[in-house]
Amino acid sequence: MTESIADQLSSASKNLLFLSETDAPFEVITWSAQGELTPAKLLQLTNHPPDALVKVVSVDDFFAIATQEEDWHDEEERETVKRFQNLVNTLKQNLSQLQVYRVGSIEIDAYIIGVTDGGGLAGLSTKLVET
Template identity: 80%
Template sequence: MTESIATQLKQASNGLLFLSETDAPFEVVRWPTQEELTPAKLLQLTEHPPDAPVEMRTVDDFFAIATQEEDWHDEEERETVKRFQNLVSVLKQNLSQLQVYRVGNINIDAYIIGMTPSGGLVGLSTKLVET
């Protein structure tokens, strides 16, 4: 079950770049732990220092700009918006307790993580630069 969700996420995110001051691809992350994910647990799993700042966001908030079609978008941009909408849909359909964790201040590691029906933690990671 976890593998098929990871495969769906890989397919849905393939070729998409999360736009910030750097455009970064998504990577699938899998943690077999059954524990509830807390900011402290996330820092431990990702080998960040225990005092690294963690900000939590909803999936809708995190992807708001990427999933919003604008009048001025060209065909390619509209297609990218549809792909991001599909990615959010795949995340929501397959994972419960879905949460976005942003670790760091300027160079930010973002983790979009949820619980699979079988109990593992699966999601995506990407990098953002915000100055």
């Protein structure tokens, strides 16, 4: 079951870049860890120091700009918005307790993680730069 989720996430995020001051691709994550994901557990799973800053935001807030079509968008930009909307739908349809964990302050590692039907953890990671 986890492989099909990984495949779906890989397909939905293929060639999409998360826009910040650096444009970064998404990487698929699957962890067999069970139970609720806490910021402390996330830091442990991602080998960050235990005192790293973690901010938890909703998936909708995290992807708000990427999934909002604007009047001034050209066809390619509208297509990218549709792909981000599809990515968010894929995440929501396959994962429960979905959250975005932002680790760090200027160079941020973002983890979009939820619980699979089998109880494992899966999602995507990307990098952001915000100065």
